[in-house]
Amino acid sequence: MKRKNSKTGYINSLIGAFEITKNSSDEFTEQSDIYFTYFTPGFIVTGKRLVVDKFEANDMESLHEEMTQKLSNGGFSKFAIASVLNKFKKRDFLEEENTELYDEDKVIILEDVTIKTGENIVSYNTAYFVLFVDQIIGVIPAVE
Numbered sequence: 185m186k187r188k189n190s191k192t193g194y195i196n197s198l199i200g201a202f203e204i205t206k207n208s209s210d211e212f213t214e215q216s217d218i219y220f221t222y223f224t225p226g227f228i229v230t231g232k233r234l235v236v237d238k239f240e241a242n243d244m245e246s247l248h249e250e251m252t253q254k255l256s257n258g259g260f261s262k263f264a265i266a267s268v269l270n271k272f273k274k275r276d277f278l279e280e281e282n283t284e285l286y287d288e289d290k291v292i293i294l295e296d297v298t299i300k301t302g303e304n305i306v307s308y309n310t311a312y313f314v315l316f317v318d319q320i321i322g323v324i325p326a327v328e
Contacts, residue, residue, distance in 0.1 A: 191317055195220075195292065199233050202325055217296075221324040222315055227301060229315055230326070231294030236261050239268040263293050263312075290317040 202218045221230045237260060241247035247268060254260040297313040300306070 191320065195317065195320070195323060198323065198325065219296075219326050221326060222292075222320050223322045223324075224315075224319045225321065227299050229294065229297060229299050229313060231297035231313060234261075234263065234293040234295040234312065236263045236267065236293060239264055241268055243272075263314075291315065292317060 199218070199220065217232050219230055219232050221228060237254070239247060239250050239254075239260075241250045251260065251265075292315045294313045294315060295311060297310045299308040299310070299313065
């Protein structure tokens with residue numbers, strides 16, 4: 185039986201719904217960025233989802249070829265490399281240990297991020313943040 189994390193699916197669907205409808209409402213403009221605020225047990229994280237081009241590679245040799253191709257077409261994100269290397273690692277775990285992994289697609293990569301403690305005592309700003317979905321308690325969409 186394959187296990188799927190429905191929390192990730194719902195969050196991705198909600199983000200997609202806002203992206204699709206952002207030009208169909210007076211609330212959104214062509215230049216608007218869709219920010220979401222994610223509540224975790226210890227922090228409040230606000231940022232835009234970073235869209236990362238994915239690699240189709242299935243091994244290191246095909247990854248090298250794909251990286252070379254992407255470099256000639258403008259480059260690629262370090263997050264894309266991290267995702268494909270993690271995919272290789274998961275595959276190796278499953279092949280070697282007969283293990284069920286339950287962390288498929290359980291990260292959201294954000295950009296233009298503000299992280300606050302629950303009491304607003306400390307605030308951090310960062311260009312990027314990797315949020316693990318199992319830490320999310322709730323989500324609020326917002327436009328900035």
